Amino acid sequence: MPFLPSEPDNESMRACIGVNDLFSDIPPSVRLSCPPLTPPPRGDVEVERAVLGTVGANRPVVSFRGGGVYRHHVPAVVSSIVSRGEFATSYTPYQPEVSQGMLQSLYEYQCLMAELVGLPVVNASMYDWSTALAEAMLLCVRVTHRDAFAVPDTMSPQRRAVLGTYAAAAGVDIIDITHHPETGQMDLEHLAAVLGRPCAGVYIESPSYLGFFEEHVPDMAALAHDTGALLCVGTDPLSCGLARAPGSLGADVVVGEASHLGNPVTYGGPLLGLFAVRDDMALIRMMPGRLIGKTVDADGATGYVMSLQTREQHIRRERATSNICTNEALCAVACAAYLSYLGPRGLAGLAEALMANARYAMRRLSSLPGWEAPAYRSFHFREFVASSPVSPAAIDAALAPHGLAGGIPVGTHAALYCITDLHRRDDIDMLCTVLEGL
Amino acid sequence: MYRQAAYDDDLYRRSRPGAAGYVPPARFEDAPPLPSALSREVPPDLPELSEQDVMRHFLRLSHMNYGVDTGMYPLGSCTMKYNPKLHEVLANVPLLTMHHPEDPPFFVQGTLALMWHLSELLKDLSGTQALSLQPAAGAQAEYLGVRIIMASHAEAGGGRDEMIVPDTAHGTNPASSAMGGCRVVELPSRDDGRVDVDALAAIVSTRTAGLMLTNPNTLGIFERDIHEIAGIVHDAGGLLYYDGANLNALVGRARPGDMGFDVVHFNFHKTFATPHGGGGPGAGAIGVTKALEPYLPVPRLVRDGDTFSWSYDAPRSIGQVRAYYGNVGVMVRAYAYLYANHGRMHEISGQAVLNAMYLLHLLKSHFEVPYYDDAPLRMHEFVISCAALKKETGCGAADVARRLLDYGIHAPTVHFPLVVKEALMIEPTETESKGELDAFASALIEIKKECYEDPKTVRSAPHVASRRQLDILAAAKRPVLSRMHERG
Numbered sequence: 001m002p003f004l005p006s007e008p009d010n011e012s013m014r015a016c017i018g019v020n021d022l023f024s025d026i027p028p029s030v031r032l033s034c035p036p037l038t039p040p041p042r043g044d045v046e047v048e049r050a051v052l053g054t055v056g057a058n059r060p061v062v063s064f065r066g067g068g069v070y071r072h073h074v075p076a077v078v079s080s081i082v083s084r085g086e087f088a089t090s091y092t093p094y095q096p097e098v099s100q101g102m103l104q105s106l107y108e109y110q111c112l113m114a115e116l117v118g119l120p121v122v123n124a125s126m127y128d129w130s131t132a133l134a135e136a137m138l139l140c141v142r143v144t145h146r147d148a149f150a151v152p153d154t155m156s157p158q159r160r161a162v163l164g165t166y167a168a169a170a171g172v173d174i175i176d177i178t179h180h181p182e183t184g185q186m187d188l189e190h191l192a193a194v195l196g197r198p199c200a201g202v203y204i205e206s207p208s209y210l211g212f213f214e215e216h217v218p219d220m221a222a223l224a225h226d227t228g229a230l231l232c233v234g235t236d237p238l239s240c241g242l243a244r245a246p247g248s249l250g251a252d253v254v255v256g257e258a259s260h261l262g263n264p265v266t267y268g269g270p271l272l273g274l275f276a277v278r279d280d281m282a283l284i285r286m287m288p289g290r291l292i293g294k295t296v297d298a299d300g301a302t303g304y305v306m307s308l309q310t311r312e313q314h315i316r317r318e319r320a321t322s323n324i325c326t327n328e329a330l331c332a333v334a335c336a337a338y339l340s341y342l343g344p345r346g347l348a349g350l351a352e353a354l355m356a357n358a359r360y361a362m363r364r365l366s367s368l369p370g371w372e373a374p375a376y377r378s379f380h381f382r383e384f385v386a387s388s389p390v391s392p393a394a395i396d397a398a399l400a401p402h403g404l405a406g407g408i409p410v411g412t413h414a415a416l417y418c419i420t421d422l423h424r425r426d427d428i429d430m431l432c433t434v435l436e437g438l
Numbered sequence: 439m440y441r442q443a444a445y446d447d448d449l450y451r452r453s454r455p456g457a458a459g460y461v462p463p464a465r466f467e468d469a470p471p472l473p474s475a476l477s478r479e480v481p482p483d484l485p486e487l488s489e490q491d492v493m494r495h496f497l498r499l500s501h502m503n504y505g506v507d508t509g510m511y512p513l514g515s516c517t518m519k520y521n522p523k524l525h526e527v528l529a530n531v532p533l534l535t536m537h538h539p540e541d542p543p544f545f546v547q548g549t550l551a552l553m554w555h556l557s558e559l560l561k562d563l564s565g566t567q568a569l570s571l572q573p574a575a576g577a578q579a580e581y582l583g584v585r586i587i588m589a590s591h592a593e594a595g596g597g598r599d600e601m602i603v604p605d606t607a608h609g610t611n612p613a614s615s616a617m618g619g620c621r622v623v624e625l626p627s628r629d630d631g632r633v634d635v636d637a638l639a640a641i642v643s644t645r646t647a648g649l650m651l652t653n654p655n656t657l658g659i660f661e662r663d664i665h666e667i668a669g670i671v672h673d674a675g676g677l678l679y680y681d682g683a684n685l686n687a688l689v690g691r692a693r694p695g696d697m698g699f700d701v702v703h704f705n706f707h708k709t710f711a712t713p714h715g716g717g718g719p720g721a722g723a724i725g726v727t728k729a730l731e732p733y734l735p736v737p738r739l740v741r742d743g744d745t746f747s748w749s750y751d752a753p754r755s756i757g758q759v760r761a762y763y764g765n766v767g768v769m770v771r772a773y774a775y776l777y778a779n780h781g782r783m784h785e786i787s788g789q790a791v792l793n794a795m796y797l798l799h800l801l802k803s804h805f806e807v808p809y810y811d812d813a814p815l816r817m818h819e820f821v822i823s824c825a826a827l828k829k830e831t832g833c834g835a836a837d838v839a840r841r842l843l844d845y846g847i848h849a850p851t852v853h854f855p856l857v858v859k860e861a862l863m864i865e866p867t868e869t870e871s872k873g874e875l876d877a878f879a880s881a882l883i884e885i886k887k888e889c890y891e892d893p894k895t896v897r898s899a900p901h902v903a904s905r906r907q908l909d910i911l912a913a914a915k916r917p918v919l920s921r922m923h924e925r926g
């Protein structure tokens with residue numbers, strides 16, 4: 001119970017105010033009768049029982065679903081840090097002098113993420129990958145004054161749907177770029193053809209939604225830049241522990257999902273949208289979201305503040321670069337703590353393990369009759385499409401009684417499987433054993 | 439006496455080559471390395487730290503941060519009430535945190551039931567008929583609301599692209615309207631701080647898409663003419679959007695749906711006591727009338743007996759504004775709050791208003807209270823002006839706010855709403871005791887005295903925070919946004 005009123009105090013406060021009905025401005029026609037307390041206030045024991053009772057209908061699962069949202073282990077040191085009341089119960093740091101802890105943590109998030117993606121300017125969070133992408137599209141449109149945006153036809157349906165909503169509002173056409181059927185790699189000739197119409201930006205994903213690395217990102221950057229378009233790269237920042245940073249491959253903007261670096265997946269929310277740009281004031285001044293900057297105080301001590309706020313809604317109102325206000329700050333703090341804990345070797349070790357274990361899963365699945373994994377011949381990170389003789393729905397129906405969930409359906413006989421640090425070899429073996437009997 | 443800890447702790451300075459706490463997972467087989475064209479040339483420049491290093495660093499940073507758990511945080515418009523700790527425990531149970539959003543509904547019936555029950559409670563509290571939990575925050579709900587309003591007009595023939603927004607509105611209102619494809623038309627307020635109804639009547643036209651209104655408004659004043667306002671907008675063919683940031687004043691006592699609002703949003707991180715997390719995550723939810731239900735985003739939560747599932751089958755939907763279903767972890771906290779309290783929501787709003795009015799009573803003879811003569815009642819928050827004080831002493835709202843930090847109290851919202859010069863917007867919330875309110879009022883009155891007697895101390899405040907005044911201009915002039923940025 002957060003509080004129960006103290007009637008003696010209330011009595012004396014009412015007496016001080018001397019107003020009978022504090023709500024008399026509300027027209028009687030809309031005032032509710034305020035019945036006596038029904039149901040009566042419930043104490044912690046009851047609340048805990050009720051919530052746990054409701055949640056008790058959930059069933060534990062070993063799931064092979066990913067697709068841009070991942071269930072990873074959350075180290076105890078990370079949860080311990082973000083459960084600090086000083087962090088969790090603070091607001092946006094409008095008073096920087098008493099909010100240095102949050103500001104420095106967010107600045108460190110910006111620093112660590114910049115190193116990973118290879119672009120120096122990272123904002124202090126968007127809602128999720130999909131809205132980060134939508135905002136990247138809007139940034140490209142503002143910078144280039146063009147009204148088309150090219151995307152891979154292999155991209156996530158969730159992100160495509162969200163992008164579509166924001167594009168419709170802004171009057172922007174989304175154009176699909178096709179891929180090579182065997183490798184899944186983006187079709188560069190088609191990209192070149194698409195760019196016959198001036199585009200604000202080209203978006204690619206690497207690792208792609210279907211799990212493989214795009215192998216020609218510098219060529220895509222060149223094609224985009226030659227036509228005056230910006231290159232936006234969507235990525236899993238975890239892959240950057242091992243793979244080339246998108247920033248070093250020609251990306252002007254990097255977006256992605258970072259919640260799995262230190263946060264529980266919780267059925268897809270909260271998430272942590274990553275947004276980064278090149279060091280170019282033309283882009284920085286047009287970008288969405290909060291930016292934390294380093295400065296000094298009156299004594300010359302290093303300190304941190306929210307910077308370049310004139311881009312934001314509370315100052316620029318309808319001309320703001322975005323409407324975002326409340327963001328995912330605490331998830332970004334968790335991410336900073338997580339990356340600090342893993343360090344460069346831990347991150348590379350994790351990425352290598354995911355790649356190796358996904359390879360193990362592919363090999364095991366491929367050994368099942370009628371199965372092929374990966375379905376696309378490219379270098380994969382930790383996800384892959386497996387084609388199967390039966391439908392994903394039939395697979396899930398067979399797996400459910402065993403507490404397993406297969407990949408995300410991506411075709412009538414294909415699903416996208418994902419490996420995280422929570423999968424044991426036994427889980428993969430169990431998956432294959434059940435599938436073998438199908 | 440308040441003294442905030444001050445450290446000069448640097449993550450990278452703590453780094454020691456070879457130090458590590460984390461052990462990577464086992465590999466089930468060997469994988470060949472990535473080809474060189476794909477593989478990283480040099481490892482990312484992350485610090486190398488033990489678990490203890492990490493804990494100490496961030497614990498020290500937490501000591502340099504002020505939260506509601508530290509003390510009163512009367513940030514107007516933000517509803518910084520206490521966040522019950524039980525909610526944190528509940529939101530972190532593995533059965534809630536473990537599921538992937540694509541997992542088959544079979545595994546998540548409990549989560550879905552919770553979302554369903556929460557939706558029912560919210561519809562009841564707001565007087566709306568259909569609801570989506572998808573928006574990640576209030577601003578995203580606004581954007582979604584604008585898209586819903588535009589979609590309904592488009593079906594009716596289109597041509598409506600003007601969103602009317604009062605001059606007292608929060609910045610997200612005009613920003614969301616513009617992003618949603620509207621032209622923003624500003625509506626002035628009257629001498630009593632309320633919407634100018636005559637001006638509204640003059641502004642509406644066949645171009646009017648709708649009106650976005652916060653009620654009570656950002657001055658803490660209830661828009662008494664709400665029926666007339668709704669009538670004008672509806673008669674002109676427009677729709678009404680309720681910015682729910684200030685719902686804490688009304689909850690359990692009056693419902694936006696009954697006032698004529700067609701779209702209503704909730705800020706869980708304000709009204710329903712979920713922590714703000716230093717800026718987020720929060721959660722928005724949006725309730726609408728029956729007529730607007732077809733435009734709600736997909737996926738839709740569907741109930742068949744005691745079984746829940748998701749449906750993407752909604753041809754008139756505006757689509758999706760974010761991936762999946764919303765900030766579920768925040769919903770769990772809000773649900774726990776409502777489960778504990780929904781029978782006494784009117785008591786909570788009553789306390790929020792009583793606390794604000796009491797504080798106003800303590801302060802009104804010491805500070806200018808704009809619009810007071812024409813509108814003496816405030817609801818859960820109120821705005822005072824330091825304009826005269828600034829003229830007489832050189833100390834304005836920002837100085838007074840910073841000086842409050844020296845008293846161990848977080849500052850109110852400064853320089854908002856824009857219609858008040860040198861504004862301090864104060865929202866104590868219902869969870870502060872009379873003792874805290876008295877201490878806050880005494881501090882403000884004392885600071886006012888200081889403004890006359892020792893303005894230098896006020897203007898150079900804070901003096902006991904972890905840093906002295908920070909140079910924001912320098913940060914904007916030569917931005918340093920990361921280590922990599924600093925390296926150039």
Ligand SMILES: Cc1ncc(COP(=O)(O)O)c(C=O)c1O
Nearest residue numbers: 325326515575576577608610683
């Ligand atoms: C009046 C008002 N409207 C809208 C918002 C935006 O809500 P959010 O921060 O949840 O996006 C806020 C919060 O800051 C607010 O105070």
